[in-house]
Amino acid sequence: MESELLLRTEGVRKSFEGTPVLSGISLELRAGEILGLVGENGAGKSTFVKCLLGLHRPDSGSITFLGRDLLRTGPAGIAAIPQEFNLVKDLTVAENIFLGREPGRFGFLNRSLMRSESRRLLQKLDVEIDPERKIDSLSVAEKQMVEIAKALSVDCRLLIMDEPTTVLNQKESAILFRIMRELKAGGTSILFISHRLEEIRTICDRVAVLRDGVLVSCDPAESLDAMEIARRMVGRELKQMFPPTVPPSGPPLLTVENLSSGKEVKHVSFELQAGITGLAGLAGAGRTELAETICALRKRSSGSVKLAGETLHLRKPADALAHGIVYLSEDRQGSGILTEFPLDRNVTLSSLRRYCHAGIINREAERACAESYVKKFRIKTASLETELKYLSGGNQQKVALAKCLDNCPRVFLFDEPTRGVDIGARSDLYEFIRELAASGVACLLISSDLEEIIGMCDRVLVMRAGELAGTLEKEHVTEEEIMYLATGVN
Amino acid sequence: MQPESTNGIRRLTTLLKSTGGPWAALVVLLLVCCISNEHFRSVQNLVNITRQVSYSGLIALGMTFVIAGGGIDLSVGSLLAFSGVISILGMNAVPGSETLAVAVAAVIAVALGAAGGAANGALVALGKVPPFIATLGTLVIFRSLALYFGNSGLVSSENEVYREIGGAVIGGIPLPVWILLILTVVLSLVLKRTRLGRHICAVGSNERVARYAAIRTGLVKFYTYLIAGTTAGISALLFGGRLNSVSSTSAGLSYELDAIAAVIIGGSSMNGGKASVWGTLAGILILGIVSNVLDMWGISVTLQGTVKGLVIIIAVMMQRKTLK
Ligand SMILES: Nc1ncnc2c1ncn2[C@@H]1O[C@H](COP(=O)(O)OP(=O)(O)OP(=O)(O)O)[C@@H](O)[C@H]1O
Numbered sequence: 001m002e003s004e005l006l007l008r009t010e011g012v013r014k015s016f017e018g019t020p021v022l023s024g025i026s027l028e029l030r031a032g033e034i035l036g037l038v039g040e041n042g043a044g045k046s047t048f049v050k051c052l053l054g055l056h057r058p059d060s061g062s063i064t065f066l067g068r069d070l071l072r073t074g075p076a077g078i079a080a081i082p083q084e085f086n087l088v089k090d091l092t093v094a095e096n097i098f099l100g101r102e103p104g105r106f107g108f109l110n111r112s113l114m115r116s117e118s119r120r121l122l123q124k125l126d127v128e129i130d131p132e133r134k135i136d137s138l139s140v141a142e143k144q145m146v147e148i149a150k151a152l153s154v155d156c157r158l159l160i161m162d163e164p165t166t167v168l169n170q171k172e173s174a175i176l177f178r179i180m181r182e183l184k185a186g187g188t189s190i191l192f193i194s195h196r197l198e199e200i201r202t203i204c205d206r207v208a209v210l211r212d213g214v215l216v217s218c219d220p221a222e223s224l225d226a227m228e229i230a231r232r233m234v235g236r237e238l239k240q241m242f243p244p245t246v247p248p249s250g251p252p253l254l255t256v257e258n259l260s261s262g263k264e265v266k267h268v269s270f271e272l273q274a275g276i277t278g279l280a281g282l283a284g285a286g287r288t289e290l291a292e293t294i295c296a297l298r299k300r301s302s303g304s305v306k307l308a309g310e311t312l313h314l315r316k317p318a319d320a321l322a323h324g325i326v327y328l329s330e331d332r333q334g335s336g337i338l339t340e341f342p343l344d345r346n347v348t349l350s351s352l353r354r355y356c357h358a359g360i361i362n363r364e365a366e367r368a369c370a371e372s373y374v375k376k377f378r379i380k381t382a383s384l385e386t387e388l389k390y391l392s393g394g395n396q397q398k399v400a401l402a403k404c405l406d407n408c409p410r411v412f413l414f415d416e417p418t419r420g421v422d423i424g425a426r427s428d429l430y431e432f433i434r435e436l437a438a439s440g441v442a443c444l445l446i447s448s449d450l451e452e453i454i455g456m457c458d459r460v461l462v463m464r465a466g467e468l469a470g471t472l473e474k475e476h477v478t479e480e481e482i483m484y485l486a487t488g489v490n
Numbered sequence: 491m492q493p494e495s496t497n498g499i500r501r502l503t504t505l506l507k508s509t510g511g512p513w514a515a516l517v518v519l520l521l522v523c524c525i526s527n528e529h530f531r532s533v534q535n536l537v538n539i540t541r542q543v544s545y546s547g548l549i550a551l552g553m554t555f556v557i558a559g560g561g562i563d564l565s566v567g568s569l570l571a572f573s574g575v576i577s578i579l580g581m582n583a584v585p586g587s588e589t590l591a592v593a594v595a596a597v598i599a600v601a602l603g604a605a606g607g608a609a610n611g612a613l614v615a616l617g618k619v620p621p622f623i624a625t626l627g628t629l630v631i632f633r634s635l636a637l638y639f640g641n642s643g644l645v646s647s648e649n650e651v652y653r654e655i656g657g658a659v660i661g662g663i664p665l666p667v668w669i670l671l672i673l674t675v676v677l678s679l680v681l682k683r684t685r686l687g688r689h690i691c692a693v694g695s696n697e698r699v700a701r702y703a704a705i706r707t708g709l710v711k712f713y714t715y716l717i718a719g720t721t722a723g724i725s726a727l728l729f730g731g732r733l734n735s736v737s738s739t740s741a742g743l744s745y746e747l748d749a750i751a752a753v754i755i756g757g758s759s760m761n762g763g764k765a766s767v768w769g770t771l772a773g774i775l776i777l778g779i780v781s782n783v784l785d786m787w788g789i790s791v792t793l794q795g796t797v798k799g800l801v802i803i804i805a806v807m808m809q810r811k812t813l814k
């Protein structure tokens with residue numbers, strides 16, 4: 001017997017300033033069903049979600065939820081994990097989880113209940129985060145976990161997840177999937193968005209494919225494979241995902257010796273040569289912290305950094321940049337881009353000096369540069385002046401990458417470079433990283449996506465609990481060996 | 491990409507959006523006042539208004555930079571009094587040539603203003619003191635120093651050259667107004683067209699992102715206070731020349747509030763990151779016209795604050811509307 005119909009949208013349309021983003025989306029979602037929603041960057045997935053959540057009002061069309069008109073009654077009964085974190089950075093984890101619906105007693109906050117509830121939710125996700133910590137002090141993966149916990153704390157019939165796994169590794173994703181299955185068994189429906197097509201295929205019952213705001217298909221997951229989904233997303237045949245690797249070669253370009261920073265990075269030493277080196281590890285292993293310490297974004301408590309044999313005295317981020325050491329942050333909106341700034345000014349944010357003469361900006365040159373990146377990465381934007389908050393997540397990511405690249409790096413530390421980037425654009429980016437590495441740049445690829453690390457790197461450093469657990473070369477770069485080093489257990 | 495023509499239109503609309511609102515409001519206000527009151531529309535009165543607003547207007551220009559960088563400077567009014575008092579004392583101490591004395595006073599006023607601004611900047615950038623608190627502290631300090639050196643009274647000079655410069659009118663426009671206009675043009679270019687200006691807005695928009703982009707955020711913030719202090723020093727010099735004296739008790743009193751109000755009315759974001767120097771000029775003119783008109787209607791000075799406050803609130807509410 002078919003289960004109860006939970007959500008039905010009919011002909012949902014939405015356009016921004018005359019540009020259509022959704023052109024009539026008609027979907028159905030049954031109770032206890034997991035529906036995957038995929039599509040290229042800027043296809044309209046997040047916009048559709050925002051329509052369901054009442055954050056955007058559709059221009060036309062209807063949305064029925066639990067038999068009621070959602071556009072009138074509001075999104076009660078729907079919980080969501082937004083694509084961009086919606087956390088108050090000065091509040092604690094527990095305060096964020098219960099934001100706006102704090103449990104109270106006689107008008108006072110019931111702090112102990114908030115704490116214990118938060119702890120229980122986080123435990124369910126198998127993460128060790130103290131509910132009393134401030135959001136500001138969390139890593140991106142931890143913030144993601146808090147967002148998930150927050151959504152799970154709401155009693156809901158429909159859970160919307162907009163790219164929850166982009167910064168999670170396999171282990172963390174697996175826990176999430178287990179919880180999703182539990183919810184499903186309890187009759188909760190889930191709308192799941194991801195660019196990792198394998199996970200879409202394994203967790204979802206049906207897969208809806210959006211292309212340029214049009215729903216091109218909605219079929220059972222078992223009838224599709226990842227290649228087929230990708231083909232429907234982009235509307236053409238996709239080439240090989242990973243280009244040939246560029247093994248590190250030549251003299252060491254960057255030498256890190258005995259580097260430490262607080263409790264996060266402990267006595268790490270390694271060398272980077274021209275080519276691509278991977279850096280793997282679980283969340284909290286200290287990969288981001290290591291990169292930030294190299295770039296003087298974080299205080300180092302011991303150790304040294306050498307570039308081509310010469311010891312560098314890096315006191316501030318500008319020093320690292322001046323030597324051509326560039327870091328792409330994993331925290332896109334937190335530290336990567338200015339959402340209130342136009343696209344072109346974001347691209348030149350750290351390389352502005354090159355477009356200046358005697359301190360005066362040459363706008364023509366600046367715009368030409370931004371335009372070249374828009375072309376190169378196929379960034380979907382209305383204009384060069386569009387503020388970044390109006391771009392889709394994946395396109396914002398491309399701008400963040402362009403911003404770093406524009407500094408002509410000698411050493412490039414990529415932290416989750418393809419976060420939220422769609423499958424087609426991702427293979428373009430990989431090709432691009434490969435060319436960069438082949439031209440003599442030392443690239444360090446930090447990623448929570450093991451497939452990406454294995455596909456791109458011939459040499460992988462693995463961190464565990466702030467220390468370098470080991471280095472894997474060539475045929476040893478396998479999932480098992482990386483996980484063994486990352487966790488310390490077989 | 492957009493074809494050139496629509497690109498031009500887009501640029502014009504963004505320009506209008508960022509500065510047009512306050513200027514449109516100014517024009518409407520001016521028209522209404524001119525039509526409704528014949529005394530108001532006399533050239534002499536209009537010139538007077540511009541002179542009256544020029545002193546706090548100069549400070550407002552500097553304040554635009556501080557607010558663009560995500561800060562606030564409450565000390566500028568006191569700093570005006572302090573550097574005004576000391577510069578006149580310095581002028582009186584120079585024997586012989588009156589012109590030389592004025593030159594000395596000019597150097598003292600601007601240098602002290604800059605030094606005061608630098609002190610604020612150092613507190614905020616190096617000392618990591620929240621701007622509101624740092625400049626609240628220096629507000630009290632500068633005023634107290636002004637009172638101390640000015641014996642809690644009027645500090646005046648007999649320098650005729652100073653009086654002449656302070657009251658100079660060139661082409662029908664008073665000197666302070668000229669300087670206000672010139673600085674508006676220059677500072678607007680600094681904010682919109684230079685690397686420093688871009689960095690100021692970046693720091694104000696999101697300091698963490700700016701830091702990750704290898705922008706020297708502390709230095710950038712320091713510069714904003716330096717600029718604000720310097721404009722306060724320039725303002726002090728012109729202010730003293732008007733009457734050849736500076737009152738250590740009342741000079742520059744609550745100028746910081748007028749300046750902040752002008753910046754807000756001018757459409758800059760209080761959260762930093764978005765600012766317009768030309769907008770600030772419109773803001774300060776709006777405030778000047780409002781108090782002038784209230785004067786003409788015979789509304790007591792004490793009640794004028796209520797109206798000013800309402801103007802500020804309405805201006806901000808209107809901006810919120812257009813943003814949505
Ligand atoms: N508020 C807005 N104003 C104008 N345009 C917008 C706005 N929000 C989204 N857009 C545009 O709508 C299109 C779809 O954006 P959306 O965020 O829905 O994409 P997405 O499918 O979620 O992509 P991604 O995979 O990158 O997250 C984009 O081209 C974006 O520029």
Ligand SMILES: [Mg+2]
Pocket residue numbers: 045046047083162392393394
């Ligand atoms: Mg999205």
